[in-house]
Amino acid sequence: MDGSHEDDEGGGFLRVTHPDATTNSDHHWMHQALALAERAQREDNEIPVGALVVDADGELIGEGWNRNIADHDPSAHAEIVAMRRAGHSLGNHRLVGCTLYVTLEPCAMCAMAAVHARIARVVFGAFDPKTGAAGSVFDLLSDARHNHRVEVVGGVLGDQAGAMLTAYFRAKRGKVAG
């Protein structure tokens, strides 16, 4: 996520890939991730992206939101924060059988972290036509050259996630313009 959403209004947010693969629990968890995204903006004035990890038994084992600005950490995307916490809670750097929910299509860094973590499924909200690495720009999660491939479902509650991002960048722009 690099703040390049400024001119994305109306573009790309409403597609759903593999709509038949979504479940009721996907919507439940995406609502939770959207609440985390809202906290990113409200509590830290960060780009509103939220993420969480659910294990194979359906237990929440890690959650997070963007912490780049607050932590002075270029790698602190919501997905990284959530996967790091999930690793701690499992006591394992491999998140086998887990699903990563995130409100915005993962970037290349986060997609590769999910591959390294052996995440089973990634469910994301809004598409990111500028930097998305789950099919929009790169397709790292399902690249046949990896030993591990991740099932991907995109566009779950993507309109809500996209609206939140659009509003965030619109407000930023308004402030800059004075």
Ligand SMILES: [Zn+2]
């Ligand atoms: Zn990322």
